[in-house]
Amino acid sequence: xxxxxIRSLPxxxxxxxxxxxxxxxxxxxxxxxxxxxxxxAVAGVAVAVVAFFLLFGLYMVEPNQAAVLSLFGKYVGTVKxxxxxxxxxxxxxxxxxxxxxxxxxxKLKVNELDGSPIEIAxxxxxxxxxxxxxVYNVDDYESFVHIQSESALRxxxxxxxxxxxxxxxxxxxxxASEISQHLRDELQERLADAGVQVLDARISHLAYAPxxxxxxxxxxxxxxxxxxxxxxxxGAVGMVELALAELQKNGVVHLDEERKAQMVSNLxxxxxxxxxxxxxxxxxxxx
Numbered sequence: 001x002x003x004x005x006i007r008s009l010p011x012x013x014x015x016x017x018x019x020x021x022x023x024x025x026x027x028x029x030x031x032x033x034x035x036x037x038x039x040x041a042v043a044g045v046a047v048a049v050v051a052f053f054l055l056f057g058l059y060m061v062e063p064n065q066a067a068v069l070s071l072f073g074k075y076v077g078t079v080k081x082x083x084x085x086x087x088x089x090x091x092x093x094x095x096x097x098x099x100x101x102x103x104x105x106x107k108l109k110v111n112e113l114d115g116s117p118i119e120i121a122x123x124x125x126x127x128x129x130x131x132x133x134x135v136y137n138v139d140d141y142e143s144f145v146h147i148q149s150e151s152a153l154r155x156x157x158x159x160x161x162x163x164x165x166x167x168x169x170x171x172x173x174x175x176a177s178e179i180s181q182h183l184r185d186e187l188q189e190r191l192a193d194a195g196v197q198v199l200d201a202r203i204s205h206l207a208y209a210p211x212x213x214x215x216x217x218x219x220x221x222x223x224x225x226x227x228x229x230x231x232x233x234x235g236a237v238g239m240v241e242l243a244l245a246e247l248q249k250n251g252v253v254h255l256d257e258e259r260k261a262q263m264v265s266n267l268x269x270x271x272x273x274x275x276x277x278x279x280x281x282x283x284x285x286x287x
Contacts, residue, residue: 003132003195006069006077011058011084021051057089066131068094078131094135100127103146104204110154112172113161117209120157120172122183124149125200126191133195141194149201152186162208172206179203 028044031037061067061082069076069091079085080098087093102125112118126145128134134141157172160179164171170178184201191198 001075001132001136003130004075004077006079006087008079008081008085008087011060011086014086015055015058015084018051018054022048025049025051054089057086057091059085059087059093061085061095064097064099066096066098066128068096068131068135070094075132075136096128096131096134096141098128098131100125100199102126103149105146105150105153107205108150108154108157109209110157112157113159114165116162118157118162118172119205119207119209120153120203121205122149122153123200123202123204124187124198126187126196126198128195129197130195133193138194141196144194145191145196148190149187152183152190156183156186162206172203176203 025044025046025048028040028047030044032039032041032044059067061079063082065080065082067079067085069079069087071088071091076091079087102123104123105121107119107121109117109119124145128141138144156179159182161169161171162173164174172179180200180202183203184198187198187201
């Protein structure tokens with residue numbers, strides 16, 4: 001089923017003509033009854049009845065709206081010209097909006113790739129682009145969009161972990177643009193048969209489920225502390241190596257292995273400690 005544009009007549013000129021025909025029919029009916037002319041009266045009634053029946057062919061189409069026309073259950077075509085329009089009075093007319101619409105899904109509770117329960121919601125921006133498919137391919141295209149959007153969101157959430165555990169790994173929290181593109185493609189594939197185009201799809205809410213939120217927060221804090229400590233230690237080791245190399249290069253002092261070890265230990269304590277160190281000044285000999 002594909003959309004078939006069909007022409008329609010401007011409604012205002014048709015309305016004026018039909019009103020004039022009603023007046024003519026009424027005039028013929030009155031003059032025929034007063035002049036005892038049955039033929040004129042019958043002609044007046046016929047003209048008035050036909051004009052009144054043709055008035056049912058008028059219908060209104062608003063901007064960014066389409067009227068799907070059918071004749072005794074058979075699809076005839078779609079009218080998208082806005083304003084007052086006229087077509088065959090026998091045509092059935094079903095109107096639907098072509099405007100851009102959006103909705104936010106409810107918070108869904110699903111298990112991400114690693115099996116942890118999370119809460120996720122998304123904002124979907126969509127538009128009807130084929131009126132015939134929207135009306136005849138699905139029973140209720142609005143309900144179809146909502147249900148398929150939640151289904152696609154569930155499928156997408158189970159395909160990625162919440163957090164990035166390895167370099168280059170896609171995750172729900174760290175790769176918003178890639179996740180949104182995946183969700184949009186998944187939705188477009190599901191909604192193509194309904195004549196709907198998905199313009200945008202983005203995650204609006206993402207969090208761990210309440211029952212594990214505290215544990216996951218502690219885990220994130222621990223990972224952050226480990227990462228920070230790893231960086232501090234790497235920097236401290238580099239500084240110690242640089243200090244020893246400069247001392248040896250300039251010949252400032254000559255240290256045996258035991259004194260080097262002690263110096264390295266002291267420097268690492270100073271550089272890696274969370275608090276400022278208190279120096280102890282040795283006023284005697286080195287040993």
